[in-house]
Amino acid sequence: MLRIDGVTRRFGDVTALDAVSLEIEQGEFFALLGPSGCGKTTLLRIVAGFETPDAGSVTLDGDDLLAKPPNRRPISLMFQSYALFPHMTVAKNVAYGLERERLPRQEVKQRVEEVLETVGLTAHASRRPAQLSGGQRQRVALARSIVKRPRLLLLDEPLSALDKKVRADMQLELKRLQHEVGITFVVVTHDQEEAMSLADRIAVFDSGRVRQVDRPVELYERPRSPFVADFVGANNLFPGTVGGPADGDSGSAVLESDAFGPLPGTPPAELAAGARALLAVRPESVELVREEAAGSLRGSVLDVSFFGGVSHISVELPGRTKPVLVAVQGAGQVAAGAKVGVRWNARDAVIMAADE
Structure with a gap:
């Protein structure tokens, strides 16, 4: 029209x-x-x-x-x-x-x-x-x-x-x-x-x-650029380079992050291995687990904010300047200072080109 x-x-x-x-x-x-x-x-x-x-x-x-x-x-x-x-x-x-x-x-x-x-x-x-x-x-x-x-x-x-x-x-x-x-x-x-x-x-x-x-x-x-990923809603962004399939799974890929090694995500479109990229994962897609849980990034709880139906938990990771934001239903069951791990499924994270 x-x-x-x-x-x-x-x-x-x-x-x-x-x-x-x-x-x-x-x-x-x-x-x-x-x-x-x-x-x-x-x-x-x-x-x-x-x-x-x-x-x-x-x-x-x-x-x-x-x-x-x-x-x-x-x-x-x-x-x-x-x-x-x-x-x-x-x-x-x-x-x-x-x-x-x-x-x-x-x-x-x-x-x-x-x-x-x-x-x-x-x-x-x-x-x-x-x-x-x-x-x-x-x-x-x-x-x-x-x-x-x-x-x-x-x-x-x-x-x-x-x-x-x-x-x-x-x-x-x-x-x-x-x-x-x-x-x-x-x-x-x-x-x-x-x-x-x-x-x-x-x-x-x-x-x-x-x-x-x-x-x-x-x-x-599925934001297609760093600006959209950062502007539309909250997002946890990890810089790095494009890697190969995650754990041999052709339906997923890894981002070789600058600070944490390989991180799972969805396959990037038309991005060559080694290209600079960004992984974006929403707070509600991040799982809060025990510190020793397999495949998790270890850190400590910085703050817990309760918003009624949902709580936002900020987790400080060594080597990352900005805390990882985790969204959970209801009241958060952890307190500031607690040692925890964070992880996510590859299908819930998006890998995109770092430069537009």
Whole structure:
């Protein structure tokens, strides 16, 4: 539905976007994820019509989007600040875009009522934004965006102004609404959990380039670059070189680590033996065992942090500057200072090229 091909945007000496190419399908919930300043909002503004790229093309259903002014594009943009009119009621805020199009009054009324019911704000139609909670204001902004029935809805950090509890509720609400109204959503966020919980697919940005596009599970379990492995969720990273099969198993490989010798992982793709590489293993894939257990790396517990349903245990290994993070269900059964071992299965660790 939306094709972005080789889009580049420079601001003086700074390259905000460097030959970015993406394809977004009809009805998809697509996330642009990355740290501040990586170019994701610039790309959103180009699609919306507020920025013009220095090179590349953007098409929607095969039509050149860049040739159309912002007000002629079948796109709605929901701003991070919501940008509601404080002197208007909820119903008037939602109706504003339709009234500007000079649609019949009865049609405007009907569409506003329908969308307010969809977002659960029918009872608040006569209130003003100042009389609403943060979550309710977010719903008004969303209602105002979808009432015009755009082909594409762009959301710029839509949940950043909400507290953690409301944000979690609104993530579910956004996903429900997207399925209900059938509009393609493209959301910009720096929050990994938000992107993972909302999106059908995620594009990870870094320094103006797309590092990986994948579904949330694949992105989390099989990162293809050190940046993605480090940025998306917590990861334990071990540098080294590519070795041969682990214990004679052709389905696995080893990383000859700089400090700990051979470490098991999944076979690297198109990496020659001896090439510099990085092994990444998630905290929940690391097993905490007795110090003398076979195949384990020996260390001592540095800290135990309890987060309700899960505990994070930091294990200090001689020769490693950063502790290994282990995630276990419930309360941790070890104390700081305890001597332990850590190990993992080869299938749960990913070996990738060290340099991108």
